[in-house]
Amino acid sequence: MPDTVSELEENRQMFWMLMGGAMLFLLVVGVLAIFGVGDLKSRQLAGAVPPVFIKSKTTEMVPSSDPQKLDAALLAQAKLLVGQFLDARRIEEMLPLVRNPQVAEARMRSHYPGGEIEASGLMEFNTAGGLYKMGSSFEVKVRTRDGQDRALAFCETPEGIKIDWESWVGWSEMPWEEFMDSKPTTGKLFRVLLEPVSYYNFAFSDEQKWNAYRLESPDGQLEIYGYAGRNSELASDLKLPLDKKQSALTLLLKFPAAAKADNQVIIEKIIANGWLLETVKTP
Numbered sequence: 001m002p003d004t005v006s007e008l009e010e011n012r013q014m015f016w017m018l019m020g021g022a023m024l025f026l027l028v029v030g031v032l033a034i035f036g037v038g039d040l041k042s043r044q045l046a047g048a049v050p051p052v053f054i055k056s057k058t059t060e061m062v063p064s065s066d067p068q069k070l071d072a073a074l075l076a077q078a079k080l081l082v083g084q085f086l087d088a089r090r091i092e093e094m095l096p097l098v099r100n101p102q103v104a105e106a107r108m109r110s111h112y113p114g115g116e117i118e119a120s121g122l123m124e125f126n127t128a129g130g131l132y133k134m135g136s137s138f139e140v141k142v143r144t145r146d147g148q149d150r151a152l153a154f155c156e157t158p159e160g161i162k163i164d165w166e167s168w169v170g171w172s173e174m175p176w177e178e179f180m181d182s183k184p185t186t187g188k189l190f191r192v193l194l195e196p197v198s199y200y201n202f203a204f205s206d207e208q209k210w211n212a213y214r215l216e217s218p219d220g221q222l223e224i225y226g227y228a229g230r231n232s233e234l235a236s237d238l239k240l241p242l243d244k245k246q247s248a249l250t251l252l253l254k255f256p257a258a259a260k261a262d263n264q265v266i267i268e269k270i271i272a273n274g275w276l277l278e279t280v281k282t283p
Helices: 002-046 072-087 091-097 101-111 165-169 176-182 233-237
Strands: 060-063 122-125 130-134 137-144 149-157 160-163 188-197 210-216 223-229 247-254 264-273
Touching: 072 091, 072 122, 072 130, 072 137, 072 149, 072 160, 091 101, 101 165, 149 165, 176 188, 188 223, 223 233, 233 264
Parallel strands: 223 264
Antiparallel strands: 060 130, 122 137, 130 137, 137 149, 149 160, 188 210, 188 247, 210 223, 247 264
8 A cells, every 4th residue: 555655646746747847848938939929020120111212103123034124234233333332431432333423422421421421231132133124224122231121223324323322311402400490482302201191280271272291301300291282283293092101202392481380381393203313403
């Protein structure tokens, strides 16, 4: 009898040891799964930066698998250019790589205080597996070292292909803060992200007269409200497809006379659908 009791006790202890081990294993697996998923989600969000380049109706996607249309030498040249562009740490290094440098230089010196550039670096080139052709220009998707997915526009010039710096940084004719402070009543060029909204106030309180839009700065730090005459040709051109919430546009903006608010402007004209201007004759 003692042997039997002893064996039962040993079996009972073994059972509870196994149960405890199993529960500990499941707990560890659960914790790892939770943190693993969270880490994956954070990595996905870190790279989920929308491109700031919009396609026009005439944009053509040329896949890498089409050797008759795709110029491999052109892509190779673009890759080399991108590597140098994203590694540039001073304006002098970047300037030979951009389109219309005689105009871009002054803008770059205003954009980069002291001429110093925080290089984003290139992690991956041609992430979309092809290029987008837009007349004499084309666009290639890239991923920077900080995980941002961006689009770079290239333009054909007498010196070969060059990068359109203005569309890359979302350059505007004057700083947003200065525009809001000075309230100019003549049109100024701005690259914006536009989204239809319902905000009517002060000079734009009549909903029957105006269509309202939220205009976000390229860096996402500032926003103002833009207005176009309801049922106007401009309002029709600003209408977004049903599957889009926001659109990248280049616009002429101005304040109404004697404006009371610093964040409500008139949309005078659409300069371009997207941030690339085909002509270099910009303000």
